[in-house]
Amino acid sequence: MSWAFFWLTTFGVAFGVFSLISLVIAVRGVTEIRELFSALEEERRRKAS
């Protein structure tokens, strides 16, 4: 296998996976942020009471 082919494959994997995972993060992140806020709000209320 030539270096050119090896680096092309590496770049293809890097770019493809980066794009795919970024898409997943963009979609799933919203739910997680809502959960984080709920947890912090609950913690705040618990401390206040």
Added chain:
Amino acid sequence: MSPPAIVSPFSFLDGAIAALSLLATLWIGLRVKRYIGTIEDYLVANRGMGLYVGAASLLSTEVGIITYMYQAQFGFVAGFSAFVTGLITLGVCLLVGRTGFVITRLREMQILTVPEYFERRYGRGVRVMAGALMAFGGSLNLGIFPIIEARFLAVVTGIPSRYLGWTMAGLLVIALAYTALGGMVSLIVTNYVQYVFLAAGTVIVTLACLRRVGWSGMVGAVEGHMGGRGWNPIEDLGVGFILWQVLLWIALMTVWQSVAMRTFSTKDTAVGKKMFTLTGFLFLGRAIIPMVWGISALAFFWGRAEPVAAPAAGTKLAQMEQLDARLGETFRRDLDEGRLGRALPQVDLLERLAREEKAATPEAARFEDAARDRRGQIGLVAMPWMLAAILPTGILGLVVAGMLAASISTYAGYFLGWSSIIAQDVVAPLAGRELSSRFRLGLTRATVVGLTVFIMIWSLVYDLPGPAYFYLQVTANLFMAPTLIAVVGGLYWRRASATGAMLSFLLGAAASLTYLVPQLKLDVATAGNLSWALAVAGFVIGSLLVPPSRSEAGPGAGGEGQEVRS
């Protein structure tokens, strides 16, 4: 006739897109301030971070304009060989993610900073020393971010270079505002939004490079203009460099404060491990994608290059002198106006002449060094000049929005990381009494402001001794080598002592600093590996000579069945 200057098409529309993205991020950052009650909320988001948001936060912090700039520069000067660092990062992330090496045990201890572990294991002196060195190295590391990033923005947006200082100040003030007020909660939320912007910008730029230059164009540029280099990392960069990168990336992924803070912020150790596996592939892209931009810029500017002939002089040395003098007159202006198609062939010719001649005339080595330095300077600005030349109005605004998002999240993450070390591990322990959570919160915020002032000044006065990639890695290595050794030794070796840790920090840091002293002429891999070797030697010798006292056998002391929970 010289090639035309590049004029950025950055328009009012682009400016509006970038400004709106910034305002949205600032608004979100300030809104979450109400959730901050304690120092734990501020520094580790009350340890409630999920997998995807954690991955976004980690990547946003570790990707800024500076990352794109130095990775592109590395690709420009080293070709495809530079990709090896991306593969190393992936390997290390997968290893840490699969095994939980170091991160699992640190996360279980519920600490806020890495030096806090040192106090539990070795005593307060080691904590303060580690904290001081981390703050020093971290501040030096952060210190070149603004000037390099402002240069990118000046090129891409067309802001005149005389306003570089103001551009830097604007960037820093925005990052400062919501970091100082919102802390980690603010960071996690804004990092998520910023990640979406930066990922979109990254994909757009990569597609633009592939459309304009194409993979075959990049291959052709490396084959035609790198003198046989640019393919084989072992031949081009050396085994020593690769070994050093492996060690450094293990340290960066386990005990680098901004990364460790994300580990400490996760819901539990399982989420922490998964986060590393997921981000391994993102880190691969973080390295390789901007390197591809750098190689694209190499191909792009060689495509615009004008032919250059060696000056008509009697000897090779005289030719080099004339060429160097000619470059002295035009080089700076060419960089500022994007006429890299004129500068690059001249620098290339000077380097070739010097390489051919240096065996016969040792004085030629001076010209080779000067040409390499100039090639590095071209490499730093080539990618932004290419973007200014190939991206149309509207798309440019989106890309700048993505870059600004990346940059501000990095500042914010690093501000929080280093200021927490200064406040928690240097000032608070030296105060000699228990500080209230409220006071420590105030102290951390004040430190963020002080740090901003420092890096603004450092950025204006310091000249880089070589490629930005090397400077950043060496300033990180300054404390990373001894930190990882002292953590691993503390966790897994019962005989590890405070004396060993102290010696490790002193020797490891001193060896790294040798690279920053140009008179010593130590190459980056030698300085890096020397630092690791001396840090290990100091740790082992110090620990054997002065064994740990009873008080040092605290949580995290190595050995069979040792319980590490605090």
